Amino acid sequence: MKKVELVRYIEKLSAIKLTSDEEEKFSRYFERVIDYFKVLNEMELGEVEPVFSALPMKNVTREDRAVSRDPEKIVKNAPKSEENYFKVPKTI
Amino acid sequence: MKLEDFSIFELSYLLKKRQIRAVEIVERYLSIIEEKNSKLNAFISVNERALEEAKRVDESISRGEAIPPYAGIPIAVKDNINIKGMETTCASEILKGYIATYDATAVRKLREKGFIFIGKTNMDEFAMGSSTEFSSFGPSRNPHDPERVAGGSSGGSAVAVASGMAQAALGSDTGGSIRLPASFCGVYGLKPTYGRVSRYGLVAYASSLDQIGPIARNVEDIAILLSVISGWDENDSTTSTMPVSDFFEYIFENRDRETYRIALPEEYWGEGLSIEVRKVLEEFLGFLKMNLFKIEKVSLPHTKYAIPSYYIIAMAEASSNLGRFDGVRYGRRVEGRTFREMIENTRGEFFGEEVKRRVLLGTFVLSAGYYEDYYLKAQKARTLIINDFKNIFREYDFVLAPTSPTLPFRIGEKIDDPLKMYLSDIYTVSPNLAGLPALNIPVGFSNGLPVGIQLIGNYFSENRMLKFAYFVEKEYSG
Known part of the structure; x- marks a missing residue:
C-alpha cells in the first residue's frame, strides 16, 4: 500500500477525519515512530507467551x-437529544 | 507555621479540637488558588460548593455531631476522574460541557471520609503526554520555574500540591503520569500496584496500565489517601481482593530501622541520565550507603524494549477506549450528512493532535496484517520485562531508579517532536507494564529545580515502600 493510501485507510478505521495538512504531518510522524518500534524485531520471541x-x-x-x-x-450530556433519547443523523 | 504546612492528620486533629475551622482551611486554599492559578494553570475548574461544604462540617462540629475522620480537608482531582455534578473534560475539546452523573469509586471513598473536592486539575488531553502541554486549556507551569513544564500527564495535580493550592491530589498514571510531574514539581507521587485502586469512574486511556494514585507534600498524606482509596470494587473486575492495610498506621507504628536490599539496574543509570540529575541522586545513594543498606548493581536486560512496547500497547488500548467519543452521548458534535460522517467529523475536529496520533497509530498496530508485527510482539516483550523484575525481587526489597532522565524541560522544547517527548517516560513505563507499585521521592534540587528518585517495590508492597520513604523523609529530606 502506498503511504498516503495507508494513512487514509487508518483514518477510515479510526473514524477520524484529517485535513490534508494533518495527513502529511501524520505520515511523517508515523514513519518515524514505526521505524522506532522496529527495535522489537531484535528480540527472539518465538517461545515467549504474550501477556x-x-x-x-x-x-x-x-x-x-x-x-x-x-x-x-445522562441525556442532557448529549449534544442532541429528544425526550429521553440520543438523537443521531438518519441511518437508513 | 502556615496552614498548608500541616499534614492531613494534623489538620483533622486541629479541626476536631476546634482549634481551626473547616471554613478557614478551605478559604486559605481558595485564596492560594486565587493568587496563583492564573499564572500556574493547575486547575480547570474550581468547586463552587467547597466553602458551603466546609460550613456544613463546622456546623456539625459545633453541634457536637460525629464527623468523618478527614472532614473538611481539600483535595484536588485530576480532570479525568468523575466527581458527580462537576464537569469532567479530560482537558479535551470533545468532552467540554460533560457533567459527571456519578462519582468514581476513589472519589466516593474520599467523600465518605469527609474530604472536600476543591477542584479539577489540568492534564494532557486524555492523559496522553508527559508535560501537560497537550491540554486544550494550555500548559500547567512549574512552580519552581514557570517557564518550564510541570511534567505530565497529571501536571495540574502536581502543581496544585507543590504550590499549596490543595492539601493533596489524585492523579492517574499509565506510563509515569503521576511520578514524572511529582518529580518535576518536587512532591511525592505514588502509582499503586495494578488492581490496588479501582479505576471505575476514571476515563480509560490504556486499561491494562492505568492506575489512580495520590500526590502529596509528605509521606503521611500519601499513606492516608492510599488507605482510603484502595480495595476491591465490584465495579472494576481488575481490582484485587488482597486485604488493604492501614498504611498510615503501619508507617507510624513500624519505625524500627530495617536493612534494605536495594537493586540499582544499570540500564537506568547509564548514559541517558543527565549530569545534573545524576549528581543529586548519587548524593542520595551515598546517604543510603551510610545507613548500611545493601546496594548492588543489577541488570534488567529487556529495559531497552520497554518504551516501544509501552507505546504500542498504550496506543492500541487507547484506540479502542476512545471509540466511545463519537458525538452521540456526551460532549460535542460536528454534523455530517451521514451517521458515519458525523462521527468522523466530530473526532477530526475535537480530538487534539497528540490524541489523533495515538488513536491512529493504535488502530494501525491492531489492524489485520500488522497485529503480529507490533502488538503481539509488544505483549511478548512485556512478559520478558515482567520476568526481569520478578528475578530481581527474589533477592532485593526495592529497585531504585531515576524518575526522569533530565531536569524539568522548557515549555515548547519537545512539543514538536513526539518521539523526544515519549522518551521523557524512559524510566517510568516499566512498572506500568509489570503492574508494580512505584513512588517518586523528592531528594533534592539542581539549579533550583527539583530532582526525584523512583522507588519501585514488589507487588502489593506499598506498606514497606512507604515505610522506607518515611525514613528518607525524616532522615534525609526533612
Whole structure:
C-alpha cells in the first residue's frame, strides 16, 4: 500500500477525519515512530507467551441489577437529544 | 507555621479540637488558588460548593455531631476522574460541557471520609503526554520555574500540591503520569500496584496500565489517601481482593530501622541520565550507603524494549477506549450528512493532535496484517520485562531508579517532536507494564529545580515502600 493510501485507510478505521495538512504531518510522524518500534524485531520471541495484563486476572461476574442513574441528566450530556433519547443523523 | 504546612492528620486533629475551622482551611486554599492559578494553570475548574461544604462540617462540629475522620480537608482531582455534578473534560475539546452523573469509586471513598473536592486539575488531553502541554486549556507551569513544564500527564495535580493550592491530589498514571510531574514539581507521587485502586469512574486511556494514585507534600498524606482509596470494587473486575492495610498506621507504628536490599539496574543509570540529575541522586545513594543498606548493581536486560512496547500497547488500548467519543452521548458534535460522517467529523475536529496520533497509530498496530508485527510482539516483550523484575525481587526489597532522565524541560522544547517527548517516560513505563507499585521521592534540587528518585517495590508492597520513604523523609529530606 502506498503511504498516503495507508494513512487514509487508518483514518477510515479510526473514524477520524484529517485535513490534508494533518495527513502529511501524520505520515511523517508515523514513519518515524514505526521505524522506532522496529527495535522489537531484535528480540527472539518465538517461545515467549504474550501477556495482556500484568497480573493474572480471571473473569468476575456479579449480579446484574438495575441502578437508577437519572436518565434526564445522562441525556442532557448529549449534544442532541429528544425526550429521553440520543438523537443521531438518519441511518437508513 | 502556615496552614498548608500541616499534614492531613494534623489538620483533622486541629479541626476536631476546634482549634481551626473547616471554613478557614478551605478559604486559605481558595485564596492560594486565587493568587496563583492564573499564572500556574493547575486547575480547570474550581468547586463552587467547597466553602458551603466546609460550613456544613463546622456546623456539625459545633453541634457536637460525629464527623468523618478527614472532614473538611481539600483535595484536588485530576480532570479525568468523575466527581458527580462537576464537569469532567479530560482537558479535551470533545468532552467540554460533560457533567459527571456519578462519582468514581476513589472519589466516593474520599467523600465518605469527609474530604472536600476543591477542584479539577489540568492534564494532557486524555492523559496522553508527559508535560501537560497537550491540554486544550494550555500548559500547567512549574512552580519552581514557570517557564518550564510541570511534567505530565497529571501536571495540574502536581502543581496544585507543590504550590499549596490543595492539601493533596489524585492523579492517574499509565506510563509515569503521576511520578514524572511529582518529580518535576518536587512532591511525592505514588502509582499503586495494578488492581490496588479501582479505576471505575476514571476515563480509560490504556486499561491494562492505568492506575489512580495520590500526590502529596509528605509521606503521611500519601499513606492516608492510599488507605482510603484502595480495595476491591465490584465495579472494576481488575481490582484485587488482597486485604488493604492501614498504611498510615503501619508507617507510624513500624519505625524500627530495617536493612534494605536495594537493586540499582544499570540500564537506568547509564548514559541517558543527565549530569545534573545524576549528581543529586548519587548524593542520595551515598546517604543510603551510610545507613548500611545493601546496594548492588543489577541488570534488567529487556529495559531497552520497554518504551516501544509501552507505546504500542498504550496506543492500541487507547484506540479502542476512545471509540466511545463519537458525538452521540456526551460532549460535542460536528454534523455530517451521514451517521458515519458525523462521527468522523466530530473526532477530526475535537480530538487534539497528540490524541489523533495515538488513536491512529493504535488502530494501525491492531489492524489485520500488522497485529503480529507490533502488538503481539509488544505483549511478548512485556512478559520478558515482567520476568526481569520478578528475578530481581527474589533477592532485593526495592529497585531504585531515576524518575526522569533530565531536569524539568522548557515549555515548547519537545512539543514538536513526539518521539523526544515519549522518551521523557524512559524510566517510568516499566512498572506500568509489570503492574508494580512505584513512588517518586523528592531528594533534592539542581539549579533550583527539583530532582526525584523512583522507588519501585514488589507487588502489593506499598506498606514497606512507604515505610522506607518515611525514613528518607525524616532522615534525609526533612
